[in-house]
Amino acid sequence: MAKLYHPTYITAYLQGVKESVAECDVPVDPLLDVIALVDTAPWDVAPLADSPMDYEADWLATRRAGLDLIVAMAAADVQFGDRSDQAWALLYIAATDTAGESWAPMDPLTRAINRDCTRAFDAAVPFVASELRADKPVRAEFIELLEFALTRVGNDGEEYRAVVARRLGWLRHALPDWTDDNIGLLFGVDAPPELAQLTVDLAIHWGAPNRWLFETAPEMVRSAVLRDTKQAVEHFMVALLGDWPGYRFDDVVSFITQHHGDYPDLASKAGTRISHIVSDDNIEQRHIDTAVQLWETLLDSTAASALGGFCWMHRAAALDDERWAQLTVRTIEKSHSGGRWRHGAIVRAMQVPVSRSKLAVLNAIVRRPLEQWERYHIGEHIGEVLDNAADLEQTVEYQQLDTALREHDMIRDEPKEDS
Incomplete structure (x- = not known):
């Protein structure tokens, strides 16, 4: 490492090692020595070019590359041995240092993954997951870190919660008792003002459909659906097809029709999303049947004039041609709708x-x-x-x-x- 004195070159070295972690034996001790060293910003950075845009003018990118390497090692189940506490400490300290600036104009998750403290917080999850796969208990400091994250306010709170929300499915799997005990802190009365709903919105936007979330926070989920939070209507349709409690057929039909006056596009959006889901080549017939039943039922409801999204059902190859054609004609005649679905139809x-x-x-x-x-x-x-x-x-x-x-x-x- 004597020749790699400048952070520009050390950063490139750490990034290169990260790319090869899964393919070769990793020298854990010397690498952690390097990561720990650069974390201290050990010496002044000499200029390499006229413009600082052409080289690393400080140690920030090098520190980030070091933490990214720890994450890559954990994801590859590299054993840290007696250096695991040191690796964890590097992550923990970085995750709780909120001194760095936030990219305020951007969405919370984009800001989080581009800010050192929340990037380190996000990195703590695969590290703990690796230890769980090795039959080690969840670190008490990780619980402390979660509680630290969930009590932040303002932009800090949004960004830390974006990380939690994206990882909510894993948290529920790894820490079921903790998530049950901290529902109030996650998206209840104990959450900072306005951040409870945001957590649900972000979990829906960035996570897979989550039955526990839908059953635990139904009012916030429905709010996300009505506000057309990204992925919310699609997850709502997954809940219908999965027959989740609170989202069964009659529940969904009632919800759509009751809100048709204030949210006239809701039924059509539901049609678009469920059409997309049941167009999968491996879809089960029972899900096709549920989608068609929803289509037919809404055609006989107060929402019948706004069902253009269901015309995307032309993509559902498993749907019988005659049934598809008959329902499509009824939909066009009732809604007079147009859209990009026409070509496929x-x-x-x-x-x-x-x-x-x-x-x-x-x-x-x-x-x-x-x-x-x-x-x-x-x-x-x-x-x-x-x-x-x-x-x-x-x-x-x-x-x-x-x-x-x-x-x-x-x-x-x-x-x-x-x-």
Whole structure:
């Protein structure tokens, strides 16, 4: 290390070691010696170029690279041996030093992962997780660190809670008793003002669907859904498909219809998200059935005029063509909705075998305003569709589509050749 005197080069060295941790034997003792050394900012930094943008002008990036290396070692289950307390101490001290500036204009998690103290706090989780995998107990100092994080206020509180929220599923797994005992501190009356709801919002935004959260804080979850917090409606639909208590079919239908007046887009957003979920190739039929039941039920409700999102069900290959087409026609006719789903619906309706219901879908779409490229796509392929539907030429659906195409100048009678 004698030649790597400048933090620019030491930083690059630590970053390089981090990239290879999972592939080679790691010399724990010498690496921790280096990490501990740079943590002290051991000497003044000499300039390497005219602009400090071209080199590390201080030890901050080097310290961060050292902590990142500890995290990478923990994630790879590298054994720290008798140096584990020292590695932990480096993380703990950095995680509780809130002197660094916050990137206030950005969202809480982006600020957190770009601020040294909350970045170190986030790094403490994989370190403790590694110790748990090695059958070691959770450190008491980690509990202290959690409580320290959850009692911060202002921007500090937002950033520390962003880390907790993202890791909430793991915390519930690793510390079930602690999470049960600290519900009030997490998102209850013991949380600093306005940070309880924020914690729920962030947990939904950045975490996987969490049944414990949905059952523990139902009012805050529903608030997140109504405010269209990122991922909230999708997680709400996962809860429906999972038949979670409080989010069963009747609960969800009642919630959507009761709030339709104040939140008229909620039903459509639910349709978009559940369509996305059940479009997975490995979806179970029972989930398709639940999605279709929700679609049908809302078509007969006060929210029937705002269900355009369900038209994305054209992506659900496991949904029977006829059922899909019939419900799509009903939805278009009731909501007069348009959107980016139209192209996919057009493509599916044009696929063989052609049916009366599919012709009805095309008719309903053609009779509403279309983008020019949609008109072009229909015009390019509709002749083949009508040829494939020759056996249906006398049906009402065929005649209505033929009329609509002519009214919108998408097909014309070809002039007869002179004999």
